[in-house]
Amino acid sequence: MPELEVLQRRLEREKQARKQAESLLEEKSRELYVANQEMHHAALALKEQSDRSAAIVDHAAEGIVTFDGKGLIDAFNPAAERIFGVLAKEALGRQFHTFFNASSMDELLLLHSKSAEQEKKVQLGQRKDGSQFPVDVVTSSFVVQEKKVHTAIIRDMTKRHELEQQLAHAQKLESIGHLAAGIAHEINTPIQYVGDNAQFLSEAFEDLEKLLAAYGELEKAVQGNEIAMPCIEKVTAMVAEVDLDFLKEEIPSAIRQSIDGTERVAQIVRAMKDFAHPSQQEKTATNINQAIESTITVCRNEWKYIAELELDLDPELPLVNALAGELNQAILNLVVNGAHAIQEKLGESSAEKGTIRVVSRRCEEGVEIRISDTGTGIPPDLLEKIFDPFFTTKGVGRGTGQGLAIAYNAIVEKHGGQLKVESAVGVGTAFVIQLPQTDVSTSQPAGEVR
Amino acid sequence: MRVLFVDDEPNVLAGLRRMLRSYRLEWELEFAGGGEEALQRMQEQPCDVVVSDMRMPGMDGARLLSVVRDAFPATVRIVLSGQSELERVMRAVGPAHQFLSKPCDAELLVTTIKRAVALHDTLSNGDLAALIASIDTLPSLPGVYEELHQIVLLDETSIDQVGALVSQDLAMTAKVLQLVNSSFFGLPHRVTEARHAVTLLGLDRVRPLVMMAGVFCQFEQTAFPAATLPRLVHHSLAVATTARRIAEVETSCNQTIEDAFLAGMLHDLGMQIFMSQLPDEYPAVIELAQTKQVPIWEAEFESFGTNHALVGAYLLSLWGLPDPVIEAIAWHHRPGQFPGASFTPLTAVHVANALQAKHSPLDPENLITQVDFAYLEQLDLTHRIPVWQGLADTIMAEEVVQ
Numbered sequence: 001m002p003e004l005e006v007l008q009r010r011l012e013r014e015k016q017a018r019k020q021a022e023s024l025l026e027e028k029s030r031e032l033y034v035a036n037q038e039m040h041h042a043a044l045a046l047k048e049q050s051d052r053s054a055a056i057v058d059h060a061a062e063g064i065v066t067f068d069g070k071g072l073i074d075a076f077n078p079a080a081e082r083i084f085g086v087l088a089k090e091a092l093g094r095q096f097h098t099f100f101n102a103s104s105m106d107e108l109l110l111l112h113s114k115s116a117e118q119e120k121k122v123q124l125g126q127r128k129d130g131s132q133f134p135v136d137v138v139t140s141s142f143v144v145q146e147k148k149v150h151t152a153i154i155r156d157m158t159k160r161h162e163l164e165q166q167l168a169h170a171q172k173l174e175s176i177g178h179l180a181a182g183i184a185h186e187i188n189t190p191i192q193y194v195g196d197n198a199q200f201l202s203e204a205f206e207d208l209e210k211l212l213a214a215y216g217e218l219e220k221a222v223q224g225n226e227i228a229m230p231c232i233e234k235v236t237a238m239v240a241e242v243d244l245d246f247l248k249e250e251i252p253s254a255i256r257q258s259i260d261g262t263e264r265v266a267q268i269v270r271a272m273k274d275f276a277h278p279s280q281q282e283k284t285a286t287n288i289n290q291a292i293e294s295t296i297t298v299c300r301n302e303w304k305y306i307a308e309l310e311l312d313l314d315p316e317l318p319l320v321n322a323l324a325g326e327l328n329q330a331i332l333n334l335v336v337n338g339a340h341a342i343q344e345k346l347g348e349s350s351a352e353k354g355t356i357r358v359v360s361r362r363c364e365e366g367v368e369i370r371i372s373d374t375g376t377g378i379p380p381d382l383l384e385k386i387f388d389p390f391f392t393t394k395g396v397g398r399g400t401g402q403g404l405a406i407a408y409n410a411i412v413e414k415h416g417g418q419l420k421v422e423s424a425v426g427v428g429t430a431f432v433i434q435l436p437q438t439d440v441s442t443s444q445p446a447g448e449v450r
Numbered sequence: 451m452r453v454l455f456v457d458d459e460p461n462v463l464a465g466l467r468r469m470l471r472s473y474r475l476e477w478e479l480e481f482a483g484g485g486e487e488a489l490q491r492m493q494e495q496p497c498d499v500v501v502s503d504m505r506m507p508g509m510d511g512a513r514l515l516s517v518v519r520d521a522f523p524a525t526v527r528i529v530l531s532g533q534s535e536l537e538r539v540m541r542a543v544g545p546a547h548q549f550l551s552k553p554c555d556a557e558l559l560v561t562t563i564k565r566a567v568a569l570h571d572t573l574s575n576g577d578l579a580a581l582i583a584s585i586d587t588l589p590s591l592p593g594v595y596e597e598l599h600q601i602v603l604l605d606e607t608s609i610d611q612v613g614a615l616v617s618q619d620l621a622m623t624a625k626v627l628q629l630v631n632s633s634f635f636g637l638p639h640r641v642t643e644a645r646h647a648v649t650l651l652g653l654d655r656v657r658p659l660v661m662m663a664g665v666f667c668q669f670e671q672t673a674f675p676a677a678t679l680p681r682l683v684h685h686s687l688a689v690a691t692t693a694r695r696i697a698e699v700e701t702s703c704n705q706t707i708e709d710a711f712l713a714g715m716l717h718d719l720g721m722q723i724f725m726s727q728l729p730d731e732y733p734a735v736i737e738l739a740q741t742k743q744v745p746i747w748e749a750e751f752e753s754f755g756t757n758h759a760l761v762g763a764y765l766l767s768l769w770g771l772p773d774p775v776i777e778a779i780a781w782h783h784r785p786g787q788f789p790g791a792s793f794t795p796l797t798a799v800h801v802a803n804a805l806q807a808k809h810s811p812l813d814p815e816n817l818i819t820q821v822d823f824a825y826l827e828q829l830d831l832t833h834r835i836p837v838w839q840g841l842a843d844t845i846m847a848e849e850v851v852q
Contacts, residue, residue, distance in 0.1 A: 181533075184532070185505070185532045185533055186532075188532030188551070188552040188553055189459050189461075189462060189532045189552060190461070191552070191553040192462055192465065192532065192552040192553045192554065193459070193461045193462045193464065193465030193466075194465075195465075195553050195555065196462075196465030196466055196468060196469035196556070197464075197465050197468060197469075199468075199469045199555075199556050200465070200468035200469050200471060203471065203472060204468075204471075246471075250468055253464065254464075254465075254468055257461045257464060257465070260461070261461065305505055305506070305507050350508070351486075351507060351508035351509075353507065
């Protein structure tokens with residue numbers, strides 16, 4: 001092979017190789033360009049995402065705070081500044097627990113220890129000026145680059161707490177108004193017949209005076225040895241005119257029924273006094289049987305057309321340390337609930353009546369009150385909802401769905417007792433209140449929110 | 451007269467029996483412990499008046515009174531309730547003629563019963579008396595009724611709007627005044643204006659009243675020209691306004707002035723009763739008045755033995771409206787029949803009705819209504835006629851302007 005030809009071929013290969021290299025280079029640089037472009041976009045997207053995250057954190061209504069394993073704060077958003085009245089730069093580096101009513105991180109975290117990562121807890125926050133307020137805190141933790149990061153989302157519950165208190169107050173007022181109407185009815189009835197009887201007695205006395213006058217004349221005639229016959233005839237006529245037999249029979253019962261009537265009114269007024277216990281803050285030794293009796297007297301109008309009420313009260317019952325007003329309210333709500341359940345079963349204006357039974361007994365923990373009715377009963381799937389605020393199966397205007405929730409709150413939250421329910425559809429429902437007899441004054445923070 | 455008292459509390463019945471002992475010669479008193487027992491008693495022997503408690507086990511007062519209304523329409527039905535919630539008492543708004551609240555003293559109870567039955571005999575037509583006593587409610591102008599139904603459901607509706615609407619309708623006016631003036635409300639003064647009554651009731655109570663069956667209803671009779679009812683309302687308003695103006699210049703007694711207005715407003719309510727209750731017979735009566743060229747009340751008298759003035763007064767007396775108003779309505783055509791020595795709402799309504807050139811829509815067109823000179827002579831008031839005529843003319847002129 002001539003050398004030229006060899007060289008030419010080599011050159012060709014060189015050219016070929018070069019071409020290949022060039023196109024490879026071109027291809028690579030295009031790839032590089034594309035990659036570059038993508039990276040640029042990614043960087044932009046990343047920045048946007050980070051901006052957005054920051055904006056979300058900055059503009060969130062909830063306080064968002066992150067802290068490290070030692071509890072030192074490393075992020076504090078504007079909402080948190082607002083809630084605690086502290087600037088972020090002041091907060092950074094401070095211990096997270098110092099913003100709450102906890103003396104150490106451990107104590108704060110103790111509140112979270114019940115369940116693992118996402119336990120909702122309510123406690124008191126502390127502002128810069130030292131004032132305390134109810135907060136709702138949700139914490140979660142995760143691991144970033146082998147470091148544990150804790151995030152807390154903090155919600156100021158002051159407003160909601162106020163609203164809840166207003167609502168509870170409004171509900172109380174409404175139930176008092178309703179109760180007052182019932183009590184008025186209970187009192188109006190005896191007042192009606194006491195008044196009627198008094199009217200009758202006054203007229204009857206006038207009649208008797210006439211009769212006595214006739215007797216007086218007779219007496220005079222007899223004393224003066226006059227002829228008594230005309231006077232006797234007058235007396236006889238007068239006896240018939242005033243219908244003496246009727247008066248003799250009716251006057252005693254008019255008096256008796258009037259006394260019964262005033263006693264009835266007095267009983268209702270006494271029960272009202274017992275029931276109300278206005279603004280009682282401290283628990284006092286309470287006679288549970290008396291509380292039951294007062295309460296059912298006060299709400300008699302709610303059940304008397306619907307049910308017979310049977311009382312079975314243990315006379316040996318010990319006194320229980322309780323907030324009588326709250327306890328009465330709980331008993332009231334359960335009795336009224338029972339009456340409504342019976343009415344629902346029997347229908348409006350039924351001639352038949354159901355039975356509400358209230359039993360008090362000693363039990364292991366202390367005292368047990370059992371309030372049972374022969375009403376509709378509660379279906380099993382609703383049993384766990386009945387103590388939820390606003391849960392109601394009653395029609396509009398019948399109930400606000402607060403009755404059982406208030407009873408629950410009064411027994412469980414305020415007295416550390418238990419409120420259990422047993423029910424069978426079509427048979428009836430029994431609510432069992434258990435109150436610990438020992439001193440139950442484990443006082444709870446004033447801002448407690450369930 | 452037989453009066454039946456119904457209450458589930460035996461002590462209340464015993465008290466009433468003793469309290470009413472002095473009426474034992476005038477009245478036959480019956481007592482029943484519940485709704486079922488009361489009906490049984492009435493089946494044995496009907497009563498003229500039933501006075502019933504509201505809440506009773508089994509058949510309650512509202513149910514009892516509706517059954518009584520259907521089975522014994524002529525019986526006067528009165529509620530005597532210790533209930534303090536209006537909402538509960540309202541259940542009996544239809545079937546009860548009147549409402550008394552416990553505690554109720556002897557005097558009020560007795561006068562209420564006496565007044566409710568007082569006009570019964572003047573009606574001199576037993577069937578018609580029963581028919582009227584069975585009326586729960588009178589039909590309203592369809593337009594007003596529909597509008598009321600719509601606006602009470604709106605949040606932005608004010609009580610004034612409702613009051614203005616109610617006062618445009620005779621039936622609604624009568625009904626709200628019946629309610630507000632019942633002893634249940636315990637108002638110290640009687641209320642004579644529908645607007646005022648509606649304000650006192652308040653929107654929360656008017657709403658269920660409007661929505662409840664048997665309180666208000668719509669006029670559905672087609673036997674009469676559609677314009678009849680609106681013209682009747684128009685005439686009534688004109689007479690009411692004139693009667694009030696006349697009373698204002700004749701007396702300083704506010705009660706008389708207000709009663710004159712109310713009586714003027716309701717003086718022809720009886721026509722509406724005839725139209726709704728006797729739709730088959732009444733057109734012939736209207737025709738009779740036309741043929742004979744006599745006032746409609748004379749034609750009514752010829753056909754029914756009574757007239758719209760007495761019929762309206764009877765229903766309103768059952769509903770417990772005040773006596774001066776009832777008298778003014780009953781005798782507004784013939785005031786001479788009701789002797790009196792001084793100016794009363796009757797005088798005002800009679801004169802206003804005569805001086806208003808626009809007749810009630812059922813009178814013959816060209817008939818001239820005269821004031822009763824003999825009656826005015828008796829009161830020594832004939833010289834006032836020109837003044838009153840002037841007032842009536844002014845009101846008519848104002849109407850034309852409007």
